[in-house]
Amino acid sequence: MNFNKNISVAALALLLASGGAFAQVKKKPVTHSTTPSAAASQSKSELLPVDANVLIGKLPNGLTYYIRKNTEPKNRAVLYLVSKAGSVLETDAQQGLAHFTEHMAFDGTRDFPKNQLVDYLQKSGVKFGADLNASTSFDETVYQLPIPTDTASVFEKGFTILANWAGYVTFDPAEMDKERGIVLEEARLRGKNAQERLQKQVFPVLLNNSRYAERIPIGKEDIIKNASVATIKEFYHDWYRPDLQAVIAVGDFDPQRVLALIKSNFSALTNPTPEKPRTQYSDPQGVGTSVVIATDAEFPYTLAEIVVKHPETKIRTTTDYLQSVRIGLFNQMLNARLGELTQKPNPPFLFGQASYGSFLGKQDAFTSIAVAKTADDLQGAIKAVVAETERARKFGFTATELERAKQNALTQLQNAYKERDKTTSSSFVNEYVEHFLNNQAIPGIDFEYNFYVSNIGKITLAEMNALAGKFISDQNRVVVVQAPDKEKAKLPDDKTLLSWISTAGNGVTPYVDNVSTEPLLARNDIPRGSTIVNVKKDDSLQVATFTLSNGVKIILKPTDFKNDQILISGYSFGGTSLASDADFPSANFAAGIIGSSGVGNINQIKLDKLLSGKNITMSPYISETTQGISGSSTPQDLETALQLLYLYFAQPRKDPDIWQSNITQAKAFLANRNLDPTNVYKDTVAAVLNNYNFRNLVTTNAQLDAASLDKAYDFYKARFADASGFTFTLVGSFSIDDIMPLLQTYLGGLPANGHAETYKNLNIHPPAGQVTRTVYKGIGDKSTVQLVFSGDYDYNEANNIQVDALESILQIKLTERLREQESGVYSPGIRADYVKLPNGRYTISIYFGCAPANVDKLTADALDEVNKIKQNGASATDIQKFVAEDIRSTQVQLRQNFFWAGYLAGGNQNQENPHRILNHLKDLNSVTVQSTRDAANKYMSGTNLIKLILMPEKK
Template sequence: MRINFRLSLAALALLAASTSVSAQVKKKPAISPRSKPVNVAQQVKSNAALLPVDANVVIGKLSNGLTYYIRKNSMPQNRAELYLVNKAGSILETDAQQGLAHFVEHMAFNGTRDFPKNQLVNFLQSSGVKFGADLNAMTSFDETIYQLPLPTDSVNVFEKGFDILANWAGHVTFDQAELDKERGVVLEELRLRGKNAQERIQNQILPTILSNSRYADRLPKGKEDVIKNFNLATIKSFYDDWYRPNLQAVIAVGDFDPKRVEQLIKDKFSALKNPVNPKPRTEYAVTATPGTVVKFATDPEFPYTLAEIIVKHPGTKVKTTTDYLQSMRSSLFNQMLNARLNELMQKPSPPFLYSNASYGAFIGKQDAFSSVVVARPGGLEEAVTNLVAEVERAKKFGFTLTEFERAKQNALIQIGNAYKERDKTRSVNFVTEYQQHFLNGQGIPGIGFEYQFYLDNIDKITLEQMNALAAKFITDQNRTIIVEAPDNEKDKLPDEATLLGWISAAGKNLTAYVDNVSTKPLLEKIPDAGTIVDEQRDDSLGVTTVTFANGLKVMLKPTDFKNDQILIAGYGFGGTSLASDVDFTSARLASDLVANGGIGEFNQIQLQKMMTGKNVRIEPYISDYTQGFSGSSSPQDLVTAMQLIHLYFTQPRKDNDIWQSNMSQVRSMLVNRHLDPQSVFQDTVTAVLNRYNFRAMVPTIGRLNTATADKAFDFYKSSFADAGSFTFTLVGNFDVTSIKPLLATYLGSLPAGNTKKAYVDRMMYPPAGQVTKTVNKGIGDKSSVQLVFSGDYVYNAQNNIQLDALEEVLNIKLIERLREQESGVYAPQVRARYQKIPVGRYSITISFGCAPENVDKLVAATMDEINKIKLNGAQLTDIKKFQAEDLRAQQVQLRENYFWVGYIASGAQNQDDPHRILHYPKTLQTVNVASTKDAANKYLSGKNLVKLIHMPEKKAEK
């Protein structure tokens, strides 16, 4: 529930500096469903090789220059996605406006001509549109985008949406009082996202990466002194200059009458006018830099050492068939190169913690080949040389024919999946596609054309063409090399000459890649099928429950929500709760050992290659109180999915290399974890909220040293020894009668005994009483607060709905109080959790970030809002907002496989009433003013309250 802005800088995704680091890859035009396959050769000939425009989208332009895109799409039903796209972002700001493109976005929600102050948000919330989760916006360098998902079964609400878009487009009022209050909110958003090592590192490297271009000096976040001090005229001048119809597009995709929508756009937007003397909309670029530029950046709180090599190239747009074919080659290249890098992670002592290399879109009219590697502490040379060597291996020797064929098969599976789902694609997918067409001129040919183009052309791509790409992508010109590290690694970093020497030497003495594949079948012998001993059909839910002689149950719900999807979930009770304290760490690592180790005689690399061309994913897991499987499959690959499950039960594989690799990575991640203030705080939160139970906490090096592969493997085998204690749920496109023999063969045949495993309550829940814990860590001027109410709980549908309501009502009130009234936070969050397993417990967590000096004031304001609900109950208007939002969300969920697999599986675990969903609208109406008052007094009494506060480090007195 927040208004978002993000940086559209692909190569800087790594600055998140979490456990996974990635650079984005340029994508081909987004998938457009509904079209039929077309004659590509005829299309190309008649359009001079330009990609056709999907016939299912109506594209028009008003006399004032505003562009519109309209598409009818019924997924989800009775819903529409309305977007306003502006070709105006932070790149257009003057020096005095830095940060105001983003600030304008905020002001659009704080008063327009037809929706003064907060009326817009209130109207939409009352209509079932959730602020932040649904209603949102984003500001980047070159664009600002507003998103408005709406129901279409209410004519008034739907048509009012076009009034809202038109108000954003040309009628934001910029009330001075609202503007002054919003300064604090914007500054708190910048505090929440910044004031940390990532931001400080970013400030060091951006001028180098962006060649000191305008992009380096126009980050969407802007400058604090500007945000604090700008006047009304300055922000209005940005809005008046750049929010104009000839730079705007309206995108409407959903379950509606396209002709009616087109008329609404004409009626609502035709009156918008462009400035009499419009400023030219300058297109900026990042200029090429000859040779190589190296930049080192360190920070005392940055927890990783990483390197990125960026080779920039002229930007490309996919507008013609030639462009599309080249985008296919780039995608295949990226797939094959990263498969090789992933194989290096399977070594007992992997040379790095993470790596990725890909060619794709960059920024400022440029593409880039970006390779990034995260090193183990003290292992930068090993990481860099191994990354560069693998890239150079591809450049020197090329790819093998077997790699190439696998990549093509996977590409065909991906595009084929999209084509099969052409009538089930969500509306928001089209919106993304049309945005890129408007903003960047990317082609939108539609899935029918794309699918046929792949079929007709993928075999025309040659291995020689693929091998030539490496030489094209990888050069030492227009190259930037970035090294980021914690300050404590600074004395171990190389100088520029040494770093360049590593990179130069990495390509020497290389040998060609050897593709290790297996031609054996996944399962040598088909097992004898088990027998069905019971079958129950619940017509009201469309669920059939089958029980086999071995005790295993399968709950089946066939749907038509997706054409090519079957979701699979399976569980049995036990989990790591059954492990002794001595063996717990081994047990905790057991599922990773097996999931990453392959199956039977096939290691993980061989297994992955065997899955080429298959649309299937099966993963075993062991959690605190259960063990089981999660996964998905296409209907045609369900046999493979069932074979994988059977083998994970009967032939799990212990790979000592994988064990050593996993342990090496975990140990490496722990070395500098203490440098990151947020990690230190979160570790403290976890410890306190679980009463310092080591089972819930990040493992120490000492505990890791007690773990062994043998113990982990033995625990896995014991967890999955008795299939009779398992319940599986399958939801998706299948026929119950046809699927039963398959289930009998691979699940009904599994070994089972008579042991119905339970679980042990390890008492991992918050302490009783009132506890306050303050963590002083970090040099950034920022604080975090978590208030956790908890206690015993009677788990049932009536109590659950009251807690859900209390959560949303508190969210609404704290946004109003802490954000809008106090201007002290950006995105307060309330999260209610309740559980039945291992025992009935609830918790309500209220969290927010703020300035350190405002902690006490905002905690007091939070408690004041809680006390109001305890005294008077929730306001009826807020209750109705919750009910409207929940009903609208459920209408969509009921047509989603992911909802049903979770609903059925969790219901079975908790022994819930399976028909609770049918009674839900009536249950929802039990929420009223009196019930929220009772719930607040019961669950927010403060009897058990943990206050967790993160403050910056105390400065030493001079």
């Protein structure tokens, strides 16, 4: 669960771990719509319009609605209920009850007593958690409900559900008592750690002791434990009211029918009399600079953050919009400079960022963050980030930087514009949520694109160069340092810290924009290519397979799912399995290093600049059993993408600076890694499940020292020297006839010598038998449990369906038992994995977090649910839920390029029947009570069972 304001990178990280339920909304350049009072003071010609494709209105009771017809995905709709009811509205006695109310909405309403709501939706194919969910933040609570529209009764019931959440939650005392434990377990899962402890030190200063610092959404443990039904009902009565609520519906439906459904379901809701005024809280302006230095024994990083807060800007007019575009360009250019610093052999920081954006409490902020390699390097990290902002303030940007930034921004907007009829419903929903909550303008992509094209030329370099001076200030500024306890003695005092910041810009010189004037691939270097030697067409799948004379195989599936997207992938067998143990550390770095070093004579910095304004991603990879490349493009940029792909084979680049930068950063991350209990536990899990084979464990300092750029480069070249065993898959918006000449040239021109090669089976898999490993690490009162079943596996479609069913059904049972019945966990999970290569293996893992005192009981409960299916099989009702969910998800996937790209490439790699998807829905009938019983006994017998447990340190 996320948070919908860009407080800052560090503060956001703290918030995410705090246990609050937050909603992250991607910000667009436009952030606020007009209001009647604002309209009076602005020329009508300047006001931003409202997208005509969305129907916006209010019921007599004040409830706002947004309705938009959208056909992606087909036969689906996304329904949201948004309430301006968040944690800042809580009284002292209600701290945590905004979030608790959200939980109770799933535990009984007028029309859906107890857990009937979740049960009904699961039978309709809606997954709890993954699809059906809700989030609570400081200022709002948002409920989301994706629903099918091709079944009238289910679709109509969706609006009944939203209305029940809006005004008819019952707050059954017995259900509330059970839910207390679940809320507390959510707090435990997300908190009881370094991030939460640091937050308590930082937030009072960062948020200026405002209401936001005092009302963290997860609330207080004693209130959650003891709050009465009357107290939570009071919060619900005061703030869940139609004049503070909106219903948002976007999907494949008739808008007038939806309007009628909203009126019939929500018109009876009433506002309380008298209404309690909804106070608009803010983060008050501060004077001067405040400093907070916070440490924790388990925090593994040393970082600094500088937050300069400014009054929130309301964007209402085209002038405001253009300024927001300038800010976006400013952020892009500044962070491109910071990104270049990480490519130095000894980068000054592990991570650096500086940007202007929305903050919290009616403020915006210019936020700079630097993550140092160690406490000894903090000064250099801070000065490096601040120096770049000072360089921009003193000398500005260059004309070439601005032109690239404009082109990149235009390309992103063009992407949205070209896909405007293929935009997913959830994208629109997020916009309307922001419009309702924050008056964010929604002019629509047509207006935004045309406005940008018409006005981008009006943005001058002088205007851009003035922004840094506006953003940087020593007033209303907060400087935060966070570090491990053990580094406390090395941290600066307030005076020293501020002196580092004030002197960081001394001696800076103008930025030099080094760009390459070379083409990506010179005309004389374009390969001769190959001829087509074989063609196979499969009309049932609309797939064609070509074999070229150099041995390369190409699988093509044209689609109309996106207007401007082509996905590209290629693989052949071999991978790091062919590296000796001595060379493995070097080989393991090979693809990442070479893929970050540029190509030919063009380094990565120049390559990024050369490709600016183009829709291209392309990355080589080397796994244990394969090497390959994956990326994406548009039809317009396909040739450039294929040239880049070709160069990763024919002219890979070796860059000593990139190598040293990666080694330096890797060692820095290792330095304090073991301070974090989660890292220690994860490392133990990896060690046990990989039978202590060093190839799948965290790289050590000794291995980093033994690794060599020359060995990495040579291994990479060997893996990509022969393309004759490669199979490439392209899916997306193209005509086969149009792209085949390009594919023949660039894929047909890849080096090939016909040398057949495959992987080695290293037999790295979980050990047989029963194993228990307990890790004692951490001071927080929290534990983690993972139960892993594993063994040999006969990989085929029939078995795969049964394992998928077992996973889905056990997820339902574990949630019912461990969460709803025992109130012992927040989010139990199960994951089933099966592979064919290098040999058939499966793992089924059950995992959950809980109180240390409950580990044994909840572990026994989880295994008891497994045993019930082993003895009796799954119930017909749970099988029905699995089948419904699978049918719904399959229907959506069949119209997604990413699904087909993975399906075709993976199926080819595993030599599976390419037509299996055509029979998939029918094959679901093979899941029966008996088949689930057989699958549970076969795959979860307990013969091979590994128990992995994290417990706090013994006192």
